[in-house]
Amino acid sequence: MPLNAGESGYGSAPGGGLAGAAGASETAPLLMPEPDPDQEPGPGHQWKPMSREALEAAAGGPGWRRVRCYLVALFWLAWLTMLAVAVAIVVVSPRPVGTSLKWWQRTLYYRLEPDLSPGAQAQGPGGVDGVCERLPHLRSLGIGALILEGVFIKRTSFSNLTVATKNLETLAQIQRLLIESKKADLKVMLDFCNAEPFALQDVAGAPDRQSNHSGKVQPALRFWLEQGVAGFVICDTDASYSGETLLEWRGVLEEFSLQGEERIVVVKQTRDVLHPPEGSGRSNFTLVDVVMKSILPFSDERLSAQEVANAIETQLQTQEEDVWPSWTVGGEAPHHLKKLLLVLMMTLPGSPAFEHNVENGPTQSKPLAGGLTHGETNETADANGRKAKTKSSAAALFTTLSHSKTREEALLYGSFTLLPFNTSSNFSSSSNSSSAPILAFLRSWGCVEFLVLLNAGPEPHRLDPAWAPSLPERGVFVASTGMNHLGPTSLHTLSLQPNEAIAIKLFKAGNYS
Incomplete structure (x- = not known):
């Protein structure tokens, strides 16, 4: 009678490769056979490290290594070249140089x-x-x-x-x-x-x-x-x-x-x-x-x-x-x-x-006294x-202009550009009568430009929205003859009153000073 006859035969032993496992049998092999090199590894297979020769063979040989080194060197050389070109452009590009004024x-x-x-x-x-x-x-x-x-x-x-x-x-x-x-x-x-x-x-x-x-x-x-x-x-x-x-x-x-x-x-x-x-x-x-x-x-x-x-x-x-x-x-x-x-x-x-x-x-x-002096009428007091x-407005205008003159590079040694915007096509008047021309010029330094507008005539003028497409649209008032303009402004909405002069500080897009 064979030793493993029957489910509960005498002398039966558990199989499955592990002691006590269900369905185990003494017929299970005690040693695992060597894997076939042509056969793909199973789930539990351990990869062995490759030798240098195997790695070079898998990477395409020693020539590919030199190619990769050349590509890396070429990348860094190109990056350094672009950096040098950028620095050279910044150095040689025209930019305002401060003038040492006496x-x-x-x-x-x-x-x-x-x-x-x-x-x-x-x-x-x-x-x-x-x-x-x-x-x-x-x-x-x-x-x-x-x-x-x-x-x-x-x-x-x-x-x-x-x-x-x-x-x-x-x-x-x-x-x-x-x-x-x-x-x-x-x-x-x-x-x-x-x-x-x-x-x-x-x-x-x-x-x-x-x-x-x-x-x-x-x-x-x-x-x-x-x-x-x-x-x-x-x-x-x-x-x-x-x-x-x-x-x-x-x-x-x-x-x-x-x-x-x-x-x-x-x-x-x-x-x-x-x-x-x-x-x-x-x-x-x-x-x-x-x-x-x-x-x-x-x-x-x-x-x-x-x-x-x-x-x-x-x-x-x-x-x-x-x-x-x-x-x-x-x-x-x-x-x-x-x-x-x-x-x-x-x-x-x-x-x-x-x-x-x-x-x-x-x-x-001098400030006025608190009351009327002897012999002074209301008309005299009003006058x-x-x-x-x-006088107060004139003093404020003079002080504002003098302080701007001493601290603004554009007004100290900036370039001068006369703007040909004194024709009737650039300014609209409320009257068709002939009047003094509107004069305009720029004082420029770096990214800052001062626009000066002069209206010596008796008629008000409103600027044409397309009068100066090359100029920045927005700016801030610096001074005016009446000292009645404050804060930011737009050239598209600017209007000149009779006998008025206006100085505006313009800024190019993305620049502030």
Whole structure:
């Protein structure tokens, strides 16, 4: 009888490969056979690590390894090349380079004619005492230099000079003004325009009037430079405006400039065209530092609004780059265009020079009293109130423009672009009557642009939405003649009122400053 006969036969043992497993049998093999290499492994098969030769064979051989190394090296080389190209583009691409401006290029000039008469006149508002009291206020408004005019002009045919060594009191007044100006951080320049040579010589204490012109003037230059004068102003019609004289002046000025701040020469242009100094043999103006120009032509009568607009347009179209200009108003303009000219002077390339008698200019206004004074009517009080409000608005306009002028690169040394948007197709008027043209120009630096719009006519104008497609659409108001525009604005909705000037700071898309 076989040992495994029957389910419960005697001597039966469990099968299935494990002791005690159901259905096990003693006929199960005790050793697993070797797997067939051609047969796929089963679920419980353990993979063995491949040898190097097997790996290279599976990867396609040693050649593929070199190809992969070449591809990786090519990737990094291409990445480094693109990085180098990007850096090179940033380096060589045109970008604004900061210009190091000198003090006479950054400053605002104030032309002043003090009353140097001896006696009680010095106590008045135009005397030295009154001028000294106003110096801190002028400095707070942004004024950086004073130009003393009328000091060396011959007053009468009898050579009654304003300044002479015989008049020690007058000389002491000027020296006091120099000291007080230095305390207020204001530089002082002397106006030598139309001055007699012996007037300068008298101040310097050189009694020999028979020597040449340079011999008369050089002692005076040294005398005033030792007193702390920052420079001198001459006219283009003076005998001093010659190559030989200016070369000698430059030597004296450079000698004193080495001891401190630079001393300069300013030429006041009185002709329509400024010619180079006679005998200089040069086509440029390197012998002078600043050329003082007038925006309006000199006239015995008050100019009309149309004449003012034409003069402004002529100046905007004839910008020169070889000289540093200093702008003055020049001719007599209508009162309602005073603020428009102020905005123009502050936004043109160069340094503005304000006259001492400019209306609504940098003067200190006193507040009104609380009640009516003796003999004052309500109409007089209202007139005084309007006058005080006008002065306050003018002071706010001047302060805003002066602060913008000193801190905005676009207004300091930015490029100038006259915009040809003064035709009727770009501006719509409420009247068909002829009026002064609308003038516009840009001062650009980097991503910032200042747009200046001038309406010298009597009619309001609204800008055409498609008037300047290349300009940014939005900007922010910087200043206006009425100081009644604040905050952001859109050029598509901008409107110019009669006799109004507006300065707007534009930003290119994605850039803020």
